[in-house]
Amino acid sequence: MSADRTELPVPRSLSDGWAGVERLGVAFSGGVDSSVLLAAAVRDLGAGQVVAILGVSPSLAADEHEAARATAAHIGATLVEVQTHEGDNDAYRRNGPDRCFHCKDELFTRIDEEVLHRNRLDAIAYGENADDAVRPDRPGSRAATGHRVLRPLADAGLDKAAVRRLARSWRLPCADKPAAPCLASRIPHFDEVTPQKLAQIDRAESALRRLGLTDFRVRHHGDIARLELPAADLVRAAADPLRRQIRQAVLDAGFRYAAVDLGGLASGAFTLTVLASGA
Incomplete structure (x- = not known):
């Protein structure tokens, strides 16, 4: 630059x-x-x-x-x-x-x-x-x-x-880059953060980016990977061949199940929910 x-x-x-x-x-x-x-x-x-x-x-x-x-x-x-x-x-x-x-x-x-x-x-x-x-x-x-x-x-x-x-x-390459908080933000509060969970999330999200998805989160719920996507991506994520590719990518990362959250992408959802509850 x-x-x-x-x-x-x-x-x-x-x-x-x-x-x-x-x-x-x-x-x-x-x-x-x-x-x-x-x-x-x-x-x-x-x-x-x-x-x-x-x-x-x-x-x-x-x-x-x-x-x-x-x-x-x-x-x-x-x-x-x-x-x-x-x-x-x-x-x-x-x-x-x-x-x-x-x-x-x-x-x-x-x-x-x-x-x-x-x-x-x-x-x-x-x-x-x-x-x-x-x-x-x-x-x-x-x-x-x-x-x-x-x-x-x-x-x-x-x-x-x-x-x-x-x-x-200033023509920075990240000008339109979606927010990318750390991998630990994908783990629900009060579930322990471990290197193994972080590595699982990283593998799954990296694979999904290679499939052409850009703005999303893979939330870690034990055996279940809950995928949050923008509303515009929900329909194509549920249709083949992308549906099968997403499922395989998640299973290859070590999860047993892949779920798409119909609520869409929610930045800061775990923390805001806990703060709202007063926990």
Whole structure:
């Protein structure tokens, strides 16, 4: 990506989020939010002053790992990969509605201990947008506050739609990429998160992407894989040959049954349901 700062400039309200920072680390996932944040920082500070930091663990899908590397290269940013060990934390494995807090806390702790000083970074930022900032199912925000992580997108008032407009204007490859939360989000709260379950989900979702599906979730319910799809995909998913291909992909991933949820795709459904119940 060209870092010509005279073309398609970074909004001043966004660059104000790292005012006074010379070298910035961006907690990076390859999704549209962190990619826009990374691209903006590279355009404003220069590629040599920005480091993308990717947390790698069993909860990161293999396809997402590959895509994050490609997007960082497209932007022209140095990418540092940090192994995180949230799976060693009992509170994370118990999978309560605060699971994301423990995951983000582990990531920011690893960045503090392994990356900050080695790369001479003045600050760390992450891609919370203005929509995320008001959602009740984003406990990772509390971890960011505890580690003094910057949130320039949210502070600039940029919601998801505004972030996507910037991504398109800068021709980022992830501009229209659907949201891709971590694999652990596919496991119902209070069902234990294990590497085996995460690997099953990853295998199933990777196979479904190869069948041409793009925006979906494979929810893990023991022997049952519950597939959430946008309403527009429900009819073709129930018709052959795709029906048979989906079923085989799910069985090959280690599930015994494949079910398509007629309710369609519901982002954050597990956490929002638990929070609504007061559990």
